[in-house]
Every structure is written in C-alpha cells, then in structure tokens.
Amino acid sequence: MGFSWESYYDGGDWDRGAYVGGDDMAAHLDAFLEVVGDVDAVASIGCGPAAAEFDVAAGRPDVSFACYDAAPAVVDANREKADREGVENVAFDVATLPDTGIDRAFDVVYCMAVLYFVRDAEAALRELWRLTAPGGALAFTYPNRNMQAWAQGLTDDDHDKREAFSLVADGENLLTYDRIHDVLGHHPRNYWTAVDADPDADYVQRSGSPAVYVRKPA
Template sequence: MTDSTRDDPTHHDQTHDATIDWHRFWTDAEGDHRESARPGETHGMADLLDRLFERTKYPDSFAAVGCGPADCPLELAERHPDLDVFAYDATESARREARERAADHDLPNVTIEEATLPAFDPDRSFDAVYCYAVLHYVEEAARAVRNLYDAVAPGGLLVFNYPNRFTRAEWDRESTGDGVLADRPDFRERFQLLLEGRNLLSYDRIEAELGARPRSFWSAADAEEYWSREETPPEVRTGLTDAAINPCVCVPK
C-alpha cells in the first residue's frame, strides 16, 4: 500500500466484505461514531494490560494487531520508553493516523505496519501480542488466533477478545425490534459476520486451536468492568454478564 492510495476516494482496503469499509470509516467518521471504534481507549485497556504485565512479567516487545489509531499501543509506548511497540492494521487511513500520532508524541519506540488478519506473519516474534475489537470483523477468526499465537515468543502472552454465542444473541437483540441499536443500520453492517454466526469462538475452540487453555483477561487483570454494550441502559440489559458478552482472554505460551 503506497501513500498515493490514501486520498483516492475509490480506494478500498481489503478487510472483509461483510463489514463496513474501514478506510472510509477512519477517513470520515466523527464524534461518538468514531469513538465507538476505539474501545481500546474507552475500555482503559492500557491500564489493564499494565496491571497484568506488572503482575506477571513486563514484556520487552508488544504488538497490537488491528490497532486503529493505536490508542492503547501509543499509551504503553509513552509510559514505557524501553518497550518496543509494534502496531498493525489492515487499513491505510488508520495506520496513517497512528503514525501521525506517534510522531506528534515523539515516540521513536513505535513501528506501524500493515497486516490483514487472518494472515499475520511478521518477521519476528513478540513478548506480548494483543488484538482487541478486531476478530469481530474476521471470518476465519480461529485461523487468525493461531497466527497471532505463532507470533508470541516462548514465555510470552497473547491477549484478545472475540465474539461468542452470547455476543451474537445480545447484539442481535439490541439491534432489532425495539432494541437500543435498532435505529443504527451501520451496526448490523459492521457486525454482519458475528450476527450471522460466522466467526464465533469459545474457550473450548480456542484451546483446541492453540493447545493451551485460555484464562479470562478480565479476571487476570482484576478489571472492575468487563465492557460489552455500554450504550445499553441497565434496565434493558439481560441477565448475561458483560464478561460473557465480551470475552477477553489471555493465553501464555
């Protein structure tokens, strides 16, 4: 992908047909709509990762895959100048924004590169690989998880969230009928793969793929909130816990 493509209105980054055009999104979206695609920031993931790493072993290298504007990796890079931070995204406009922000914050320990899951084949491994709010848009989510795990160095850690059958049931309910997201057709377009049940994972499936049992990242990091659909007022939520709807796991290697 060259810089000449980035202002071309006909340009379309190849993520998946069954989601939104992410290049358009990061070029045009504003306000709350834009914020809705930065959960790494709104869910305080940098704080939670820091808390987990301090309890286990602080990594020397950290890779965020599907980084968007790279809120979480840039935050970690700023807090830890000795940490080598790599941020990958499929979409040129996201990478451009991430690069500009890394330059603005004078962060020489950050490298931004292209990667489009399920493929992930960097020319090195990392002590920690992190992939948040991305597998929802990847049809071959299990293959993506295998490739992410392959990029973890021995003794390292993979952290990712993913859609499961509870995510699908809850988000389908909320985006149809009189659900709180029913007036947002872009929501169903964005999450088409998971709403059609085409990329759902579970602890058992992850264990079968990786040969290691995942554990809840929310528990491991002592998270007070588990984040699912924060737009949903408490009185219309189902009995499903946020942790069930937004499973996030860590898998040591």
C-alpha cells in the same frame, strides 16, 4: 455493500479511544505487561487508534510497540500522531488477519475487539499464536453465542453496526473457551481477572465478548 473500516477512518469522524473498556484499557494493558513479566516487545493487531498502546508506551520507553491494522487510514493517522509527538517506541504498519505476513515474534500479542470482524477466526487465532514468542502471552477478545444474540438484535437504526457485526450475527466466526483450547492447545484464562479489573465494570460484566489470555510455554 458491507461495512468498511477504511472508509470509517478515512471519514475522520472517530475518537481516539479503546473500543472495549475505554480509558481503563491502558492501566489494564500496563498491568498485563507486569503479569507476563520481562516484556521487551508488544504487538497490537487491529490496533485501531491505539489509545491504550500510546498511553502505555509513554510510560515504558524501553518496551517497543509494533501496532498493526488492516485499515491504512488509521495507520497513517497513528504515524502522524507518533511523529508529531516524537514517540519513538511505537511503530505502525498495515497487516490483515488471518495472514499478517509479520515475520517476527513478540512477548505480548494484544488483539482487542478485532476477531469479530474476521471471517476465519480460528485461522486468525493460529496466526496470533504464531506471532507470540515462547514464554510470552496472547490476549484477545472473541465473539461467542451471547454476542451473536446481541448482533442479531441490532436494527436498521444501527445500520453501520449491523453491517460491521454481520459475521457474528450469522454465526460465522464464533468461538468458545473449549474451541480456543482445541486450536491453541492451551486453556484461555480470564484477562480481566489477571489485570485486576473492577468486577462491576460493564465491560467485565458483559458476557458476549470475553477477554482472555493464553500463555505460551517457554
């Protein structure tokens, strides 16, 4: 049987951190909202524990955050945290790429460390773009050939990770800058540069899963 995010979260043995970039991701997301400008509504797709989203939302009470994940267990845990802490500008719901069923658009669509797990990454990109409002921006990481090499190097000692990244290892959902341009009609730009991330940070240096953003014309 393949890796199940629902079982992972349901097991309760997980930390509330950002998968790529860790604690730095909140400052980066906050900076990205400034780059985009005039942001009222943010969507996070595949939010997981939503660590950066909770953090940024606390400092921006006028911005609404709609966070979605395919795994109901993490959505429930996030709702409980929001209720417990009286957080009013972050909402959680279940939604699965590439067909989220979400019927509204957002100034910022944020999708970090998720496309690796979606078989039809191009359909997922089109869906994320549909959710991005004119004048807004879509930020995401994607799996490329370097990530495929990394995934193929995972051994049975890392059984869960190997299962989780099997689509990447099999080359089923790899993307390139050019392919993203072909799918969205616009060139992606470097997210780390836009948010002024430390160029020496390990997650910036890593070539396997670039973080990019695409502006949608107004």
